[in-house]
Amino acid sequence: MEKVSVFGAGSWGTALSYVLAQNNHDLLLWTHRQEQADEINQNTNKRYLKDTQLPENLKATSDLSEAVEHGDIYVLAVPTKAIREVCQDIKKSLNRKILFVHVSKGIEPDSLKRISEMIREEIPEQWIEDVVVLSGPSHAEEVVQEHPTTVTAACENTAAANRIQDLFMNHYFRVYTNTDVIGVEIGGALKNIIALAVGITDGLGYGDNAKAAIMTRGLAEIARLGVKMGATPLTFSGLTGVGDLIVTCTSVHSRNWRAGNMLGKGKSLDEVLEEMGMVVEGIRTTKAAYQLSKAYDVPMPITSALYAVLFDNVSTDDAVEKLMGRMKKNEMEDLINLL
Ligand SMILES: NC(=O)C1=CN([C@@H]2O[C@H](COP(=O)(O)OP(=O)(O)OC[C@H]3O[C@@H](n4cnc5c(N)ncnc54)[C@H](O)[C@@H]3O)[C@@H](O)[C@H]2O)C=CC1
Numbered sequence: 001m002e003k004v005s006v007f008g009a010g011s012w013g014t015a016l017s018y019v020l021a022q023n024n025h026d027l028l029l030w031t032h033r034q035e036q037a038d039e040i041n042q043n044t045n046k047r048y049l050k051d052t053q054l055p056e057n058l059k060a061t062s063d064l065s066e067a068v069e070h071g072d073i074y075v076l077a078v079p080t081k082a083i084r085e086v087c088q089d090i091k092k093s094l095n096r097k098i099l100f101v102h103v104s105k106g107i108e109p110d111s112l113k114r115i116s117e118m119i120r121e122e123i124p125e126q127w128i129e130d131v132v133v134l135s136g137p138s139h140a141e142e143v144v145q146e147h148p149t150t151v152t153a154a155c156e157n158t159a160a161a162n163r164i165q166d167l168f169m170n171h172y173f174r175v176y177t178n179t180d181v182i183g184v185e186i187g188g189a190l191k192n193i194i195a196l197a198v199g200i201t202d203g204l205g206y207g208d209n210a211k212a213a214i215m216t217r218g219l220a221e222i223a224r225l226g227v228k229m230g231a232t233p234l235t236f237s238g239l240t241g242v243g244d245l246i247v248t249c250t251s252v253h254s255r256n257w258r259a260g261n262m263l264g265k266g267k268s269l270d271e272v273l274e275e276m277g278m279v280v281e282g283i284r285t286t287k288a289a290y291q292l293s294k295a296y297d298v299p300m301p302i303t304s305a306l307y308a309v310l311f312d313n314v315s316t317d318d319a320v321e322k323l324m325g326r327m328k329k330n331e332m333e334d335l336i337n338l339l
């Protein structure tokens with residue numbers, strides 16, 4: 001049994017706490033809202049997981065110092081935008097080495113940092129045992145129904161990755177390990193951009209051909225950037241690459257797909273965000289990936305088209321026309337360049 005603190009009680013932090021509580025770990029879930037902690041202690045979190053009865057041993061607190069004191073392993077499950085703030089608050093009372101796990105999927109615009117890099121910038125090195133990334137095709141709504149789910153725990157330190165594999169693994173939640181942290185973080189963050197784009201084409205009324213095209217060419221541009229940043233190409237064929245791309249582009253549970261779908265049907269970005277009420281990571285990540293494509297000089301046509309729609313007032317029809325009218329390419333040359 002491990003002592004674990006989970007920070008962030010939205011859909012994913014709560015679903016992972018459900019798994020950890022079922023695995024009989026000594027778990028404490030932190031939320032910044034007292035009324036949400038009270039509700040979780042009554043075994044529900046209806047705003048995020050409406051029909052789920054949470055295990056009796058899943059306990060929550062809104063007292064950050066209590067959560068900091070509790071765990072030897074911390075699972076950070078807040079949106080990318082909140083990672084630095086939560087780390088800054090955690091470090092105020094941190095006094096021992098902790099194994100950090102992060103489960104968020106994003107890149108920070110402007111700094112262009114991955115989440116593991118942000119954690120290492122914010123938490124003093126002396127308090128970090130290591131940082132493991134847990135990522136893969138895993139919608140919270142299905143995890144709490146105990147439907148078979150597979151994810152990957154990534155860390156260069158295989159002992160740390162193995163510990164996190166053991167922590168989460170059970171009969172419905174299967175965890176693989178990988179040492180390619182860059183590939184896992186880039187795949188998890190950038191698939192949200194492609195899911196937004198697929199949602200838009202679905203919203204525009206295009207069919208499955210368009211969906212397959214964007215998913216396939218989307219994966220090519222994610223891998224192209226990832227490899228330039230130091231990732232292993234094969235990671236993009238794994239759970240955190242093509243696996244997460246498939247689930248996010250095809251599932252009704254995906255907030256990114258749903259947001260794209262509303263944009264494709266003509267709603268404004270503000271209207272979409274108002275309606276969602278949950279994090280749509282792909283929007284900020286589109287800005288970051290667009291900046292990364294310039295910084296690494298990697299062509300990313302789908303990301304650029306989405307950037308134009310979200311931030312430059314280009315219409316979705318014009319963006320599609322521009323993508324289809326790009327200069328002729330040889331597919332094999334493009335893929336071989338990854339090796
Ligand atoms: N929902 C899912 O199925 C999955 C989500 N993820 C990732 O997990 C991360 C979190 O996503 P969700 O839980 O789905 O989001 P959510 O929108 O369901 O919940 C986010 C939670 O973070 C809290 N929060 C926001 N800002 C905060 C701050 N400054 N301090 C403390 N708490 C704050 C909110 O109150 C809310 O409880 C995202 O990066 C997402 O991409 C990854 C895999 C699956």
Ligand SMILES: O=C(CO)COP(=O)(O)O
Nearest residue numbers: 136137138139254255256
């Ligand atoms: O990352 C996810 C599933 O693996 C969740 O995707 P959304 O944020 O689009 O719901």
